[in-house]
Amino acid sequence: MTLPLLLVILGPTASGKTALSLHVGERLQGEIVSCDSVAVYRDFEIGTAKPSKDERTRVPHHLIDIAGPEELITAGDYSRLARRSISDISARGRLPIVVGGSGLYLRALLDGLFAGPPRSEDLRSRLRKRAAERGNDYLHGVLRRVDPAAARTIHANDVPKVVRALEVSISARSPMTGLWKQGRDPLQGFRFLRVGLNPDRETLYQRINQRAREMFSAGLLEETRMLIERYGSSVWPLNSLGYKQAMQHLRGELSFEQAIVAAQQGHRNYAKRQMTWFHREPEVNWIPDFGSNPAVQKQIVDLIKGKAES
RNA sequence: GCACAGGUGACCGAGUGGUUAAUGGUAGCAGACUGUAAAUCUGCCGCUCUUCGGAGCUACGGAGGUUCGAAUCCUCCCCUGUGCA
Numbered sequence: 001m002t003l004p005l006l007l008v009i010l011g012p013t014a015s016g017k018t019a020l021s022l023h024v025g026e027r028l029q030g031e032i033v034s035c036d037s038v039a040v041y042r043d044f045e046i047g048t049a050k051p052s053k054d055e056r057t058r059v060p061h062h063l064i065d066i067a068g069p070e071e072l073i074t075a076g077d078y079s080r081l082a083r084r085s086i087s088d089i090s091a092r093g094r095l096p097i098v099v100g101g102s103g104l105y106l107r108a109l110l111d112g113l114f115a116g117p118p119r120s121e122d123l124r125s126r127l128r129k130r131a132a133e134r135g136n137d138y139l140h141g142v143l144r145r146v147d148p149a150a151a152r153t154i155h156a157n158d159v160p161k162v163v164r165a166l167e168v169s170i171s172a173r174s175p176m177t178g179l180w181k182q183g184r185d186p187l188q189g190f191r192f193l194r195v196g197l198n199p200d201r202e203t204l205y206q207r208i209n210q211r212a213r214e215m216f217s218a219g220l221l222e223e224t225r226m227l228i229e230r231y232g233s234s235v236w237p238l239n240s241l242g243y244k245q246a247m248q249h250l251r252g253e254l255s256f257e258q259a260i261v262a263a264q265q266g267h268r269n270y271a272k273r274q275m276t277w278f279h280r281e282p283e284v285n286w287i288p289d290f291g292s293n294p295a296v297q298k299q300i301v302d303l304i305k306g307k308a309e310s
Numbered sequence: 311g312c313a314c315a316g317g318u319g320a321c322c323g324a325g326u327g328g329u330u331a332a333u334g335g336u337a338g339c340a341g342a343c344u345g346u347a348a349a350u351c352u353g354c355c356g357c358u359c360u361u362c363g364g365a366g367c368u369a370c371g372g373a374g375g376u377u378c379g380a381a382u383c384c385u386c387c388c389c390u391g392u393g394c395a
Contacts, residue, residue, distance in 0.1 A: 013348080038348055048348085074345040104347050113344050153342080158351040161343075168345095180344065241348040265337085270348055276341060 004090050005308055006190035007097045009291070010035075010106060010278055011197030012271035014208045016291030018051050020197070021099045023297040025059035028304060031089045033082050034063045035100030035109065038240045040078065041069045043227060046220045047242035049211070062089075069227065069235040074119075079108040083187060090190070095304075103277035110192065112185035117171040127163045142166065147175035193307055195300055196284040197291050198275065205268050207290070212242065212264040216256075220246050241266045 007024065009017050021032050032051075034040075039048045042065045050064060062085040067073050082098070082105075089096040100106040131139040140156035143166055150165040168176040199207075224246035227238060238247060242263045249259035278284065285303070289296050 036348085037346090072346070075347075076345040079345085102347070104343075104345085104349090107343095108345075111344085116345070119345070155342080155351055158343085160346075160350050164345085176344085184344070236346065237348090239346090239349080244348085266348075268337095272339085274348090277343075277347095279341095280343095 003189060003191045005095060005304065006086065006090075006187075006192050007095060007304060008100065008106070008110070008192055008194045009097060009197070010100045010194065010281065010284070011291070012204065012274040012278075013049075013101055013267055014211050014271070015197040015199055015204060016293070016296075017099050017101065017197060018049070018055070018291075020195075020291030020297055020300060021097050022051070022055055022059055024300055024304065025095075025097055027301050028095050029093075030095035030097045031060040031062065031085075031092075033085050033089070033096055033098045034061060035078075035082065035098055035102055035106050036064075037073070037075075037078070037102040037105055038237055039064050040066050040073050041071075041237045042067065043069065043230065044223075044237055044240070044243070046215050046218050046223050047240065047246075049215075069231045069237050072236065075104050075108040076113055078105045079113065082109045086187070086190075096190075101274060103274060106281075110187050112187065114180050114182065114184055116168050116176070116179060120167055120171055123167050123170060124163055127166050128159070131159050131163070136162070139163070139166070143169075146170065147177055149177040150175065191307070192283070193304065194281065194284040195303075196278055196281070196286045197296075198286050198288055199290045200288070203290075204271060208267045208271060209264045212267050213260050215242055215263070216246075216260050221249065225250060241270060 007030070009021050009024075011017050021030075024030055025032055036048065038044055039050050040063060041048075044050075051061060055061075056064075063078070063082055066081065086096045086098070098106070098109065100109075127139065130142075136156045136159055139159070139162050140151060140154075143154070143162050144151040146169045147165055150169070154161045154165060156162065165176045168179065172179060220242055224238070224243055227235075227243070228247075228250075233247065237243065245254065245259040245263040245266065248254045248262070249256055254262060287296055287299070291297070
């Protein structure tokens with residue numbers, strides 16, 4: 001018996017993942033599992049370019065609006081929840097479509113993570129404080145003693161990763177890279193079909209600029225103000241692209257126009273990083289175009305039909 | 311038209327006679343990423359070669375000049391901003 005198909009659509013922001021997923025979902029009785037680290041939070045609408053209410057009626061969506069902004073959803077949380085959704089969808093005999101822009105979340109879902117100890121906020125803040133007081137190199141030196149292999153791959157200036165490696169190694173009383181050797185827990189029971197959208201860079205950047213500006217005219221500022229009022233200005237997702245710049249404008253640090261330009265910049269840089277990440281993803285069927293292109297949509301539907309029969 | 315201020319590599323911006331192809335920053339490109347990841351970090355970044363140690367060429371508005379040596383000093387010209395007319 002052949003395993004059920006799992007479609008994965010990946011690509012940078014504004015590459016047309018949503019359009020493609022809706023088309024395929026409608027045509028092939030699919031349900032969408034969003035893989036977006038910010039869309040998981042309720043009330044973050046405009047800046048996350050979530051699919052509209054109407055679109056979510058056309059094709060069922062999962063892993064959107066699953067937490068309040070004051071909650072912390074990690075890659076591990078996401079992975080567990082998404083796997084549950086996928087097996088439910090599959091049990092209903094429908095096609096699960098993972099639509100991903102968040103590289104780490106996608107990897108956590110498909111390849112799994114290593115079995116690490118739980119977060120320790122206490123330990124983390126102590127380590128961060130240590131780095132601030134005695135310098136990045138000092139903290140990195142500690143890591144070099146605790147987990148030399150980790151120290152070799154993590155740059156001293158990358159404090160968050162140094163802190164994480166130390167947190168894991170110290171609370172587990174064992175080097176983090178040693179724990180890695182025990183392996184990950186990959187998602188099993190499916191045949192993966194990965195489709196990657198990789199439109200022409202310059203065109204993508206234009207599209208990003210346009211979309212970021214539209215977010216502001218669609219009321220990103222008002223939404224941000226509402227979020228601050230409702231949840232306070234220190235909730236984590238307010239640091240996300242667009243919201244961050246909207247906050248800076250509300251605080252008077254940037255003019256309206258400057259905020260837009262900064263948000264565009266941030267989104268372009270992000271798209272670049274996403275592509276770097278996705279280049280490493282194995283077995284991707286790369287499409288050098290936008291997912292909103294009807295020809296691409298047809299091509300993917302045909303591709304899936306072919307796979308489903310084989 | 312006179313008086314100041316200024317014209318630096320894609321952009322912003324240091325540099326006022328010599329380890330200067332020229333500090334920084336931004337953009338761009340490439341890369342890393344195992345529970346905050348829309349985060350965080352790294353490398354490259356005038357052109358042409360290179361056995362990767364380097365070699366050559368072109369560069370600081372333009373043209374001359376001073377000097378062993380200039381983005382840096384002098385002269386003239388062009389342009390920009392501000393002030394006085």
